[in-house]
Amino acid sequence: MAQKVSPGVEAAYAMSGSSISEAVMSIRTVRALGAEEHTLDIVSGLLQVMTDYHKGAACKKAFAFGFSSGLVQLVYLVGFWLSAIMISSGKFNAEQVLLTLFCVTFGLQSVSMIAMYLPDSASGAVAAAEVFRLVDLQSNIDAVEPEGRIKSLGDGTIRFEDVVFYYPHRSEVIVLNRLSLEIRQGQRVAVVGFSGSGKSTVIQLLLRFYDPQRGRVSIGGQNLIQLDVAWFRRQVALVGQEPILFNMSLEDNVKYGLPGASHEEVLSAARGANMDYALDGTKPWSHRVGLGGGKLSGGQKQRCAIARALLRQPKMLLLDEATSALDSKSEVLVQQSIQQIQATTITVAHRLSTIRDSDKIFVLAEGRLVEQGTYAQLMAMQGSFAQLAARSL
Numbered sequence: 001m002a003q004k005v006s007p008g009v010e011a012a013y014a015m016s017g018s019s020i021s022e023a024v025m026s027i028r029t030v031r032a033l034g035a036e037e038h039t040l041d042i043v044s045g046l047l048q049v050m051t052d053y054h055k056g057a058a059c060k061k062a063f064a065f066g067f068s069s070g071l072v073q074l075v076y077l078v079g080f081w082l083s084a085i086m087i088s089s090g091k092f093n094a095e096q097v098l099l100t101l102f103c104v105t106f107g108l109q110s111v112s113m114i115a116m117y118l119p120d121s122a123s124g125a126v127a128a129a130e131v132f133r134l135v136d137l138q139s140n141i142d143a144v145e146p147e148g149r150i151k152s153l154g155d156g157t158i159r160f161e162d163v164v165f166y167y168p169h170r171s172e173v174i175v176l177n178r179l180s181l182e183i184r185q186g187q188r189v190a191v192v193g194f195s196g197s198g199k200s201t202v203i204q205l206l207l208r209f210y211d212p213q214r215g216r217v218s219i220g221g222q223n224l225i226q227l228d229v230a231w232f233r234r235q236v237a238l239v240g241q242e243p244i245l246f247n248m249s250l251e252d253n254v255k256y257g258l259p260g261a262s263h264e265e266v267l268s269a270a271r272g273a274n275m276d277y278a279l280d281g282t283k284p285w286s287h288r289v290g291l292g293g294g295k296l297s298g299g300q301k302q303r304c305a306i307a308r309a310l311l312r313q314p315k316m317l318l319l320d321e322a323t324s325a326l327d328s329k330s331e332v333l334v335q336q337s338i339q340q341i342q343a344t345t346i347t348v349a350h351r352l353s354t355i356r357d358s359d360k361i362f363v364l365a366e367g368r369l370v371e372q373g374t375y376a377q378l379m380a381m382q383g384s385f386a387q388l389a390a391r392s393l
């Protein structure tokens with residue numbers, strides 16, 4: 001059921017820059033943890049810090065406002081007093097005096113308004129400069145003007161060769177440590193391992209969101225760097241654990257993967273992804289899904305994202321916990337349809353039943369490849385994979 005938020009809370013969140021859906025999520029988290037009192041203490045502390053920080057500036061603003069308002073009243077006072085003298089001395093008539101008086105007071109008011117907003121224009125200029133700095137920021141991997149020119153996947157074999165990788169802003173944590181693996185075209189493989197072992201990072205490197213610091217990632221014998229990155233990404237479809245849907249109709253969200261697709265193609269992809277809630281009309285195709293897909297459940301969002309990926313008929317399908325929010329019946333149906341598509345499929349999953357039929361399973365631990373093989377082979381090894389399987393029971 002939709003959570004009701006009072007207009008006051010809505011205004012407070014609007015002022016603090018959070019969206020209403022973020023606000024609702026935060027409120028739910030606080031309630032679910034029974035942490036109202038604790039949160040009140042934190043918020044009170046934060047408010048005190050904000051109050052202390054802004055007290056000086058607020059006093060200065062209040063003084064400036066009082067001074068400029070007082071100045072206007074003073075000008076009125078002096079103006080009317082002088083006007084009375086001028087009229088009574090007969091040097092000017094009432095019309096001339098009032099005209100002059102109003103020109104002076106309105107002029108002064110306008111100048112004082114400009115003065116009042118001057119500090120804001122300075123902070124506006126700083127904020128605008130920051131926004132434009134971000135807009136102008138050049139990505140090292142530019143999909144708009146790519147360095148690489150090759151538009152071919154060769155024989156489609158993916159290779160990680162001695163890959164060392166850390167996230168650029170966290171160079172102290174080596175995420176992938178001399179990782180080498182090979183995936184042949186059309187294979188259905190899985191990457192498993194304990195949390196933080198680097199599974200999702202493998203996917204990120206494959207999509208060339210980052211380049212490794214050492215070693216290379218290649219496809220068809222060509223370093224990914226040599227490929228036209230925008231073209232390459234169009235050959236790939238990614239479905240993540242928390243798919244991003246846009247506040248458009250359900251149909252447009254599926255078509256986002258292939259804007260020119262017909263309604264029949266959308267329906268076929270929807271059947272593949274078991275989007276029964278759309279196919280049976282519970283949620284009409286024209287239904288707007290809300291910000292970030294907020295009007296859909298986690299499982300409905302995932303199925304929509306899977307349909308989006310299937311519609312593209314990619315050469316490479318990357319599934320990062322893509323079916324984690326589905327019930328087992330839906331998952332089986334979706335898995336069956338994923339099996340139908342002719343693509344190299346790389347699945348990251350914690351639920352081992354999802355990857356039981358994989359051609360090959362790679363087991364990672366702390367960024368290293370520790371085991372590889374089929375489900376049965378790995379279980380027989382009685383090593384890391386068997387431990388994972390035991391824990392996931």
Ligand SMILES: Nc1ncnc2c1ncn2[C@@H]1O[C@H](COP(=O)(O)OP(=O)(O)OP(=O)(O)O)[C@@H](O)[C@H]1O
Binds near residue numbers: 167201
């Ligand atoms: N964007 C990022 N910036 C910095 N560090 C990151 C980033 N993403 C992941 N990491 C770090 O990289 C390591 C590996 O993370 P990754 O998400 O690849 O692991 P994972 O095996 O997929 O984990 P999980 O199963 O929990 O999703 C972790 O130590 C994580 O904190």
